[in-house]
Amino acid sequence: MENSIKKISSFRDFIYLYIDGFKNLTWGKPLWIIILLKLFIMFAILKVFFFPNFLNSRFDTNEEKSEYVSKELTKTHIY
Amino acid sequence: MNQIDMSLIDWSRAQFALTAIVHWLFVPLTLGLGLIVCIMESIYVKTGAEKWLRTTKFWMKLFGINFAIGVATGIILEFEFGTNWSNYSWFVGDIFGAPLAIEGIVAFFLEATFIAVMFFGWDKVSKKFHLASTWLTVGGATLSALWILIANAWMQYPAGMSFNPDTVRSEMTDFWAVALSPVATNKFFHTVISSWTLGAAFVLGVSAWFLLKKRERTFSLDSIKIACIVGFVGVVCSWVTGDGSAHQVAQKQPMKLAAMEGLYEGGTGVDLLAMGVLTPGKQYGDSKDPFIFKIPVPIPNFLSYLANRQFDSYVPGINNLVNGGYDTPQGKALSIEEKIERGKLAIGALADYSRAKKANNEPAKVEAKKILDENFAHFGYGYLKSPADAIPNVPLVFYSFHIMVILGGFFLILFPVVWFYSKKDKISKMKWLQWICILSVPLAYVTSQAGWVVAEVGRQPWAIQDILPVNAAISNINAASVQLTFFVFLILFAVLITAELKIMFKQIKIGPENKDVKNEEKLS
Structure with missing residues (x-):
């Protein structure tokens, strides 16, 4: 059986491995839909609208960030 | 930050815990089932027996479902670091940067490249190349775990770093001290090897279900035998590495060990508890007996041995750790009050350093x-309001630890028993044992999650042990936004887990590919 199937011998064949694989998905199809939906929700919605990087969104330089964190950490009466 | 809302800390911790717990539903099955698939495919390549190809393909399919649903759930933790824990992220940036970058570049690309060959490459690459791809995919997943666990171990034991007051960041001074710290090596082996046990329990449970349904007898017995061997090796090694982890906890995080054992008053020659029931409402400083009842393990003074490798050695309890004054190899132990004072000195010195830097006052900076360097080891204590703040949630840590250990004992017995009864195919007629195997799947998850509860809740109040407590690590953001995203994640994760279970159950019900099943049964 193995001999009747064209084996991968080049980078092009390797790319076709992916293309054929995706074209012939059976049980994997819903999984890829879930993966793509999940990545979209995570990166296009959650990351953008709900999880901005706190320091990057407020300060431009590392000096500003370290000064801010230094101020935060040296205010000792937290409660 | 003067008035950090405790609900912000609690919601941020709850959100992180939720994400980590859900992430850890997927990871151990990837690591454990992955190894079993590798072994099954290796047998197929070595023997050429088609039944092993069929067996490999079935378990590989379940591996793929778990991998696909779980992929990238860990990235959400990084989102949370940047938004909810910005002081922490800045503080540890240089240390976390290296391991996470290596994880991203090496491990991720290894997995992403070879998983395609694993699933799309049957009959398109040679058997040996396919097998190599399977091993490399699982190896890549394990490498991913290595770098994440190194980063986590550093939070438990911040080795190989120095604090730079100019940048307010921890800087790595010794990569190997970070990567090969005894806490990191023990954590890696304990976590990965215990995941093999979980993977084995999963294979055992699903195979037992087929036997219960009187389907796929040969396939199930073959799978059970592999699972029992992997599971038994995994659970024995988990006990050994668990002992190493507990020894490291005793040395580096004695408060965590005291909480794991509910030990308020320490002493020499202390017994290890097999189980016990804590007195509800027991608090540090009250006169209540910590236990309603307790059962020690049959080996006397075993906690002393576990902690210091000497049966008559001293193990401090929670009261001793708070009050200090006992002897340690480094001298008399400081009380938490003294550590708080030293921490305040260190924090004050950091403030003085910043002021002196702005004023260009070099002698004041020096x-x-x-003062900062002399007291930095206790820097985080300066943020504690009282000594009681240094004590983690004792009941949660105590019960999680003992549940993990008891279930570890259960699996130590289960795998050889099932192997024995599967060897002569007696298990096919033993419904009670089949049911135990099925129930062992959720129990394996409980064991694995309980281990992480011990590691993470036991570390509290610290984000980084002794250096940065969670109340200083938090961002100054609105608690309501964290509450909102907590519930967004709750819905997202519920959908993901439902999808995983639905697709997984469907594929399990379908079973292995039916091509040549009858021939296979005859052959076997």
């Missing part, structure tokens, strides 16, 4: 740096 003096402040000297």
Whole structure:
């Protein structure tokens, strides 16, 4: 059986491995839909609208960030 | 930050815990089932027996479902670091940067490249190349775990770093001290090897279900035999590495060990508890007996041995750790009150250093740096309001630890028993044992999650042990936004887990590919 199937011998064949694989998905199809939906929700919605990087969104330089964190950490009466 | 809302800390911790718990539903099955698939495919390549190809393909399919649903759930933790824990992220940036970058570049690309060959490459690459791809995919997943666990171990034991007051960041001074710290090596082996046990329990449970349904007898017995061997090796090694982890906890995080054992008053020659029931409402400083009842393990003074490798050695309890004054190899132990004072000195020195830097006052800078360096080991204590704040949630840590250990004992017995009864195919007629195997799947998850509860809740109040407590690590953001995203994640994760279970159950019900099943049964 193995001999009747064209084996991968080049980078092009390797790319076709992916293309054929995706074209012939059976049980994997819903999984890829879930993966793509999940990545979209995570990166296009959650990351953008709900999880901005706190320091990057407020300060431009590392000096500003370290000064801010230094101020935060040296205010000792937290409660 | 003067008035950090405790609900912000609690919601941020709850959100992180939720994400980590859900992430850890997927990871151990990837690591454990992955190894079993590798072994099954290796047998197929070595023997050429088609039944092993069929067996490999079935378990590989379940591996793929778990991998696909779980992929990238860990990235959400990084989102949370940047938004909810910005002081922490800045503080540890240089240390976390290296391991996470290596994880991203090496491990991720290894997995992403070879998983395609694993699933799309049957009959398109040689058997040996396919097998190599399977091993490399699982190896890549394990490498991913290695770098994440190194980063986590550093939070438990911040080795190989120095604090730079100019940048307010921890800087790595010794990569190997970080990567090969005894806490990191023990954590890696304990976590990965215990995941093999979980993977084995999963294979055992699903195979037992087929036997219960009187389907796929040969396939199930073959799978059970592999699972029992992997599971038994995994659980024995988990006990050994668990002992190593507990020894490291005793040395580096004695408060966590005291909480794991519910030990308020320490002493020499202390017994290890097999189980016990804590007195509800017991608090540090009250006169209540910590236990309603307790059962020690049959080996006397075993906690002393576990902690210091000497049966008559001293193990401090929670009261001793708070009050200090007992002997340690480094001298008399400091009380938490003294550590809080030293922590405040260090924090004050950091403030003085910043002021001196702005004023270009070099002598004042040098003096402040000297005080900071002398007291930096207790920096985080300066943020504690009272000594009681240094004590983690004792009941949660105690019960999680003992549940993990008891279930570890259960699996130590289960795998050889099932192997024995599967060897002569007696298990096919033993419904009670089949049911135990099925129930062992959720129990394996409980064991694995309980281990992480011990590691993470036991570390509290610290984000980084002794250096940065969670109340200083938090961002100054609105608690309501964290509450909102907590519930968004709750819905997202519920959908993901439902999808995983639905697709997984469907594929399990379908079973292995039916091509040549009858021939296979005859052959076997």
